Amino acid sequence: MGALMRFHKATLALLCLLLLLAFLLSLGLGAVSVAPMETLAALGHTLGLVSLPTDNQLIIEQIRLPRALMGLLVGTTLALTGAVMQGLFRNPLADPSLIGVSSGAALGAALVIVLGGWWLADMPEALLPYATVIGAFGGGVVTTLLVYRLGQTGQGTSVASMLLAGIAIAAISGALIGLLGYLADDRMLRTLTFWNMGSLGSATYPRVIALGLCCALLCWRLPRQARALNALLLGESEARHLGIEVERVKRELILLTALGVGACVAVAGLIGFVGLVVPHLVRLMLGVDHRRVLPGSLLLGGSLLLFADVVARLVIAPAELPIGILTALLGAPFFLILLLRTQRRSI
Amino acid sequence: MLSVTDLGCARGGCQILAGIDFQLQAGEVLAVLGTNGAGKSTLLATLSGELAYPQGTVQLAGRPLASWPASERARRLAVLPQSSSLAFAFSVAEVVLLGRLPHATGYEEDQRIVAEVMQATDIGHLHQRSYLALSGGERQRVHLARVLAQIWEAAEPACLLLDEPTASLDLAHQRLILQQAREIARRGNAVLLVLHDLNLAARYADRLLLLDRGGVSALGTPWEVLQADRIQRVFGVDVQVARHPQLDCPLIIS
Numbered sequence: 160m161g162a163l164m165r166f167h168k169a170t171l172a173l174l175c176l177l178l179l180l181a182f183l184l185s186l187g188l189g190a191v192s193v194a195p196m197e198t199l200a201a202l203g204h205t206l207g208l209v210s211l212p213t214d215n216q217l218i219i220e221q222i223r224l225p226r227a228l229m230g231l232l233v234g235t236t237l238a239l240t241g242a243v244m245q246g247l248f249r250n251p252l253a254d255p256s257l258i259g260v261s262s263g264a265a266l267g268a269a270l271v272i273v274l275g276g277w278w279l280a281d282m283p284e285a286l287l288p289y290a291t292v293i294g295a296f297g298g299g300v301v302t303t304l305l306v307y308r309l310g311q312t313g314q315g316t317s318v319a320s321m322l323l324a325g326i327a328i329a330a331i332s333g334a335l336i337g338l339l340g341y342l343a344d345d346r347m348l349r350t351l352t353f354w355n356m357g358s359l360g361s362a363t364y365p366r367v368i369a370l371g372l373c374c375a376l377l378c379w380r381l382p383r384q385a386r387a388l389n390a391l392l393l394g395e396s397e398a399r400h401l402g403i404e405v406e407r408v409k410r411e412l413i414l415l416t417a418l419g420v421g422a423c424v425a426v427a428g429l430i431g432f433v434g435l436v437v438p439h440l441v442r443l444m445l446g447v448d449h450r451r452v453l454p455g456s457l458l459l460g461g462s463l464l465l466f467a468d469v470v471a472r473l474v475i476a477p478a479e480l481p482i483g484i485l486t487a488l489l490g491a492p493f494f495l496i497l498l499l500r501t502q503r504r505s506i
Numbered sequence: 507m508l509s510v511t512d513l514g515c516a517r518g519g520c521q522i523l524a525g526i527d528f529q530l531q532a533g534e535v536l537a538v539l540g541t542n543g544a545g546k547s548t549l550l551a552t553l554s555g556e557l558a559y560p561q562g563t564v565q566l567a568g569r570p571l572a573s574w575p576a577s578e579r580a581r582r583l584a585v586l587p588q589s590s591s592l593a594f595a596f597s598v599a600e601v602v603l604l605g606r607l608p609h610a611t612g613y614e615e616d617q618r619i620v621a622e623v624m625q626a627t628d629i630g631h632l633h634q635r636s637y638l639a640l641s642g643g644e645r646q647r648v649h650l651a652r653v654l655a656q657i658w659e660a661a662e663p664a665c666l667l668l669d670e671p672t673a674s675l676d677l678a679h680q681r682l683i684l685q686q687a688r689e690i691a692r693r694g695n696a697v698l699l700v701l702h703d704l705n706l707a708a709r710y711a712d713r714l715l716l717l718d719r720g721g722v723s724a725l726g727t728p729w730e731v732l733q734a735d736r737i738q739r740v741f742g743v744d745v746q747v748a749r750h751p752q753l754d755c756p757l758i759i760s
Contacts, residue, residue, distance in 0.1 A: 249591070249592075249593060249594075250593065251593065251594065386607060389604060389607075390604055390607055392592060392593075392594050392596070393590055393592055393601075393604065394587070394590055394591055394592075396554075396556050396585075396587060397585075397587065397590060399555075399556070399576070400554060400580060400583070400584065400585040401580050401604065401605070401607045401608060401656070402576045402577035402578075402579065402580025402581070402607065402608040403576065403607075404576045442594075442595070446595075446596075446597065446600070447594040447595055447596045447600070448596075448600060
């Protein structure tokens with residue numbers, strides 16, 4: 160038992176190191192390569208530790224740092240919400256996009272991108288990104304509440320109805336976003352497309368701060384529910400018999416997930432499969448216990464997205480690939496393999 | 507421990523239970539018998555607070571069930587459902603450890619109790635195995651161990667509700683589990699279990715509660731309840747009731 164705990168601690172420490180490495184790589188690599196020592200020096204100058212700015216100070220400070228921070232936060236938040244949703248739905252294949260939060264948030268943002276141009280015609284150009292953020296967040300929360308209401312029965316929340324409601328809402332959102340595409344002009348259409356594919360290219364400090372606040376709330380609240388999530392894996396009535404206030408816990412987890420996913424979709428567009436792949440890898444390393452899965456997902460999610468972003472920037476430099484395409488290319492086959500394995504097991 | 511007064515329950519406009527009255531005393535094992543659909547599982551669901559609006563009252567240790575705070579109740583009432591769906595690869599020891607969730611007794615104490623209940627349910631050798639790799643009977647014993655861990659060495663007498671704990675067990679393990687139930691009762695707890703095997707019930711339970719179409723057909727000692735004409739009436743099966751050659755309990759021969 161002691162050896163196993165030491166192994167878990169060592170693994171978590173390694174994941175910390177991996178995250179640090181990913182973060183530094185993401186600062187140093189790109190269209191312009193910056194040497195590791197110079198990267199550290201530039202970072203030191205930003206933090207006020209080093210007095211002289213370096214040659215590439217501007218690139219590191221104004222372009223790469225917000226982008227790396229956003230990648231870290233998006234990866235962390237998506238992986239955490241994925242792990243929580245899988246626990247909540249007692250299904251290792253669940254993903255925040257399954258209950259319709261991602262689609263709802265996407266619809267909210269698309270509405271703002273296309274219709275906002277008319278409603279908010281007098282709005283200064285600089286404020287438009289914030290409107291998108293608020294639209295996506297609003298869409299995420301509204302969808303979650305709707306799915307939650309649809310899934311509720313006399314004896315609590317039925318997981319199956321919630322999943323089905325999520326599928327229906329995803330279909331409606333997809334259709335409406337498609338319709339919006341006909342209303343959009345060329346410029347909007349380009350924004351819509353790029354945003355639909357997901358990218359960290361739009362990273363700015365105000366967005367990083369907004370997302371950081373949401374992420375901090377998640378990192379503070381979710382680990383407190385780790386034991387409740389463990390009990391929920393047994394089933395809702397079993398969790399209730401173990402003294403968990405199931406309805407309250409579920410409500411909190413659902414709202415937090417909506418917040419996290421909505422914020423991610425708003426700042427970075429649709430980046431799929433992080434919430435599915437990361438918790439899976441973490442479970443393979445650390446087991447099923449949420450007291451380890453949550454911190455593990457938090458660390459690995461950030462690293463994975465940062466690495467993916469580095470690759471997305473390098474493969475067709477100086478242009479860049481939308482990161483959503485990359486995660487889907489890697490994540491979708493992973494999902495299919497999991498699906499095949501689950502099917503074979505149940506036969 | 508558990509006091510049930512005029513309990514009833516309707517689901518979908520259909521009265522499933524009506525007029526159930528009984529007391530479950532500390533130190534006793536009460537077996538609930540009845541045909542399929544007689545209301546045994548519904549009775550257990552109302553007793554465990556699972557069904558939201560039952561008629562009548564259920565009191566746990568003199569206090570209405572609904573007024574117990576969730577975590578406090580979990581230290582006094584443990585429930586083994588008929589079947590559990592767990593799709594994640596917890597190790598056996600981790601599943602059993604979940605039973606310690608309502609308690610704050612610390613790592614060392616929890617580990618000791620987990621080891622003891624795993625011994626008691628004969629799953630000690632499965633310790634590090636993945637739950638998903640177990641057979642049906644092994645899984646049932648793992649959940650039983652988890653439920654036992656929940657009330658093992660409880661500070662106050664607790665109540666244990668078991669829904670068909672022997673359903674998928676072999677002969678030796680059926681015996682082991684029911685002996686454990688007796689042992690739990692001997693330590694001052696109350697045990698209520700749903701059984702299908704009349705002979706097992708006669709041998710291990712202090713009292714029997716025979717349900718028939720949602721009502722109490724009989725409540726009393728095995729000799730009082732297990733009479734040939736009553737069994738014929740409730741189960742529709744002709745049987746003979748003899749005396750067990752070694753034990754002083756009825757033996758049903760069908």
